Amino acid sequence: MCTDNRSDDVSVVPIELQTRILARNDGTAAHNREHLRGRGIFTINLMGSPGSGKTAVLEATAHAFHGGAKLAAIAGDLATENDAMRLVRAGIRSRAIKTGQACHLDAEMVHHELHHLDLNGVEYLFIENVGNLVCPAVYDLGQDVNAVALSVTEGEDKPLKYPTMFAKADVVLLTKTDLLPHLHVDLTVIYQALARVMPDPVVIPLASQQPGGVEGWIEWLKQRRGVLQAAS
Amino acid sequence: MHEYSIVQSLVDSVTAAVGSRQASVHEVHVAIGEMAGVDCGLLTTAYEVFRAGTLCEHAALTIDRIPARWHCPRCHMTIAAGAFLRCAGCNEPAQLASGDEIVLQRIELEVA
Numbered sequence: 001m002c003t004d005n006r007s008d009d010v011s012v013v014p015i016e017l018q019t020r021i022l023a024r025n026d027g028t029a030a031h032n033r034e035h036l037r038g039r040g041i042f043t044i045n046l047m048g049s050p051g052s053g054k055t056a057v058l059e060a061t062a063h064a065f066h067g068g069a070k071l072a073a074i075a076g077d078l079a080t081e082n083d084a085m086r087l088v089r090a091g092i093r094s095r096a097i098k099t100g101q102a103c104h105l106d107a108e109m110v111h112h113e114l115h116h117l118d119l120n121g122v123e124y125l126f127i128e129n130v131g132n133l134v135c136p137a138v139y140d141l142g143q144d145v146n147a148v149a150l151s152v153t154e155g156e157d158k159p160l161k162y163p164t165m166f167a168k169a170d171v172v173l174l175t176k177t178d179l180l181p182h183l184h185v186d187l188t189v190i191y192q193a194l195a196r197v198m199p200d201p202v203v204i205p206l207a208s209q210q211p212g213g214v215e216g217w218i219e220w221l222k223q224r225r226g227v228l229q230a231a232s
Numbered sequence: 233m234h235e236y237s238i239v240q241s242l243v244d245s246v247t248a249a250v251g252s253r254q255a256s257v258h259e260v261h262v263a264i265g266e267m268a269g270v271d272c273g274l275l276t277t278a279y280e281v282f283r284a285g286t287l288c289e290h291a292a293l294t295i296d297r298i299p300a301r302w303h304c305p306r307c308h309m310t311i312a313a314g315a316f317l318r319c320a321g322c323n324e325p326a327q328l329a330s331g332d333e334i335v336l337q338r339i340e341l342e343v344a
Contacts, residue, residue, distance in 0.1 A: 009344055012258050016338045017249055021241050021262065104234055135234035138269040138334070164269040167328070192316075199302075199317040199325035 025139055028107035032114065032142025036125060037232060041072075042225035043125045045141050047165065048149030049158075050131030053175035053208055055083045057149060057217070058126055060208040062090040064218045070123040074113045076105040076130045083128060092126075093118055104135035107142055124221060133162040144228060145170040152176050156189040163197040171202045173217060178207035235274040238334065239282045245336050247287050255341035257291035265333040266300040266313075291339075300331030 020026060036043050048054050055075070062068030068091035075084040076097045084096035095113045097105060110127060119125070127143060129136040137146075148169040150158060153176055159166045166172065172194060180187075194201040204220060207213035246260055264270050272295050279293045302311040304319035305327045311317060317326040 011343050013255070013341045013343050014338050015249060015341065017245075017336050018338075019245060019249075019336050021238060021245055021334045021336050024241060024244070102234075102237070106237070134269060138234055138238075164267050167267060195316050195318070196314055197317070199327065 022139070025107045028111050029140035029142040032107055032111055033144070035114065036119075036142060037144070037228070039119055039122070040229065040232075041119060041122055041125050042145075042221070042228055043127065043141075043143045044145055044147050044221070045127050045129060045136075045143035046147045046149065047129045047133070047136045047169075048131065048173075049133055049151075049154060052131070052149040052151045052154065053173075053206075054128050054131070054149045055086050056208040057173060057175060057206060057214065058087055058092065058128065059090040060206075060214040061126075061218065061221075062087070062092050064214055065124075068092040069121060071126065072117055072119060072122045072124070073126040073128060074105075074110060074117065075128040076109070078102075078130060087128075093122075099130055103130055103132050104139055105129050105141060106139045110141045123225065133158075133165045137165040137168050145224060147171045147173055149173045149175050150190070152180055152183060152185050152187070152190070156185060157193055159190070159193040159197045166194060166197040167199075169198060171204060171220060172198070174203055174205045175208060177205045178210050178213065233274055233278070234269075235271060235278040236282060238270060238275060239278040242279070242336060243282065243286045243288050246291075246339055249336075249339055250287055250341065253341065253343075255343045257287050257339055258342045259292045259294060259340040260288060261294045261296065261337040261339070263296045263298055263333045263335040263337050265298040265331040267328060267331040268334045270334060272297055296337065298331055298333050301329045302326040303329045 046054050071092045073087045073092045073094040077083055078099055081096035084094040087094040095117050097109050127141055146169050150172055204216040283289050300313045304322055304324050306322045306324045311326045
C-alpha cells in the first residue's frame with residue numbers, strides 16, 4: 001500500500017474497496033427473493049409513471065385470476081393508501097407503504113411488509129412501486145422480474161427519456177391501448193424507441209378496462225412462473 | 233430524489249470501512265455509471281448536505297462517471313448507446329458491458 005506524505009506528521013493512506021454502495025439493500029433484497037422463491041411465489045416489481053395504469057392492470061389481473069386468491073400485493077405511494085385499498089376491493093390481499101417524501105421503495109420496506117402479509121396460497125406477489133420512472137429502477141427489492149407500465153397517452157418517445165428504467169425492464173406493459181382510436185399515436189415509434197433502450201424488448205399491449213384486455217399479460221405471468229418453478 | 237438515500241448508504245459504507253482506525257477521511261472516490269439512474273450533480277449536492285456531522289464531514293467527493301458501453305455477447309462488437317440494441321451481424325441482443333456502477337472505489341485516510 002502506498003502512502004502520500006502530506007506533512008511531517010500526517011500521511012494519506014488509500015484503502016481500495018470496490019464495494020457496491022447499495023450492498024446492504026442488495027443483501028436484504030436477496031433475502032426477500034430467497035424467502036419468496038422458497039414459497040413458490042413469483043414476484044413482480046411493477047413500475048411506471050403516475051397514472052400509467054399500474055393499479056388498473058392489477059385490478060384486471062385479479063379479475064382474470066377469478067378474484068385474486070393466488071395474488072398478493074404491496075403498494076407504494078407517497079401519501080395515500082388508495083391503491084392498496086383498490087387492490088383489496090379487487091380481491092387481492094394487499095399492504096400499503098406510505099413512503100412520505102421517498103420517491104421509491106427499497107428492499108427493507110418490502111421486507112417489513114412481508115412480515116405482515118399472509119402469503120399462504122399465494123403464487124404471485126406484485127410490488128406496485130411509487131409512480132416514478134427514475135428512482136425505483138435503482139433499488140433491487142427481491143423481485144423475479146421488473147415490469148414497466150407505459151400508457152399510450154404518455155408520448156411516443158418516453159422510453160428514450162428514461163433509458164435506465166426501460167433497460168432494466170423484463171417486460172413493458174403498453175397500457176390504455178383501447179384509447180388509441182382517439183389519439184395521434186404511432187405504435188411503431190414506441191416500439192422503435194423501446195428497441196433503442198432495451199436489448200430484447202418484450203411488449204404486451206393491454207386494455208385493462210376491456211373484457212379480456214390483459215390476457216397476454218396473464219399468459220406471460222404463468223409462463224414465467226412456470227420457468228422459475230421448473231428451474232428450482 | 234434518491235441521491236440522498238445513496239449518500240446515506242455511502243457514508244455508512246465509509247464508516248464501516250474506517251472501522252476502529254484512528255483516522256479522518258480525506259477523500260472518497262466513487263464510480264457512477266451512466267445507466268445507474270444516479271444524477272452526479274444531485275449526488276454531489278446531497279453529499280454536501282448529508283456529510284455534516286459524519287466521518288465524511290471534511291472529505292472531498294470524487295465521482296468517476298462511467299459511460300454506458302453496450303456490446304454483442306457473441307462477437308463483442310460495440311453497439312452505440314442510442315442505436316438499436318441488437319448486433320447487426322449476429323442478431324444477438326446487446327449486453328451492457330459497463331455503465332451501471334454505483335460503487336465505492338476507495339477512500340483516503342489521513343493518518344497521524
